Amino acid sequence: MAIISSAFAEEAATTQAQTSQAHGGGAHEGGAFPPFEMQNFAPQLVWLALIFGVLYVLMSRVALPRVGRILSDRDARIAADLDASREMQTRAQAAALANDETLRMKREEARAIGRSAQERISAESAARRDQEEKKFKSRLDEADTRIAADKARALANVEAIATDAAAAIVRKLTGGDVDPATLAAEYHAVKAT
Secondary structure, three states, X not given: OHHHHHHHHHHHHHHHHHHHXXXXXXXXXXXXXXXXXXXXXXXXXXXXXXXXXXXXXXXXXXXXXXXXXXXXXXXXXXXXXXXXXXXXXXXXXXXXXXXXHHHHXXXXXXXXXXXXXXXXXXXXXXXXXXHHHHHHHHHHHHHHHHHHHHHHHHHHHHHHHHHHHHHHHHHHHHOOOOOHHHHHHHHHHHHHO
């Protein structure tokens, strides 16, 4: 392993020596950094001015106008989008107001329909109630008339039954016959007082 390392070290040393001879025999030895040497300073300033000028021309004539156009197009697009959104917002607000008005009108219409239906139902119910009350009153009057007639018949029968019973009682107690007409006359006389 040591043999391989020493072989590489010798090869590297010879390569370095050849390179330094090709460049003037160690120009970097003891000198300054080449860009900072005074004899190289003037050409560097010329190249700096030349490159800066070319870059300035390229930027001012090509890049900046493109960027300016892009920015103005973007501003115009943003302004157009904002105008469109304002217009859509105005339309949406108008549509919302129209919708609210339509809803209010429909609610009023529904309330009116409800009121008219309630009034109609109330009128129908009142008419039906009046009709049923009239039917009930006529039936009640008929029933009262029948009851009065049945009562009168019952009372007429009661008087005949009572006179017959009184005659039977008198016959049983006294053993003699009593005229039912006489008993009826005395009943009416007692009833009148």
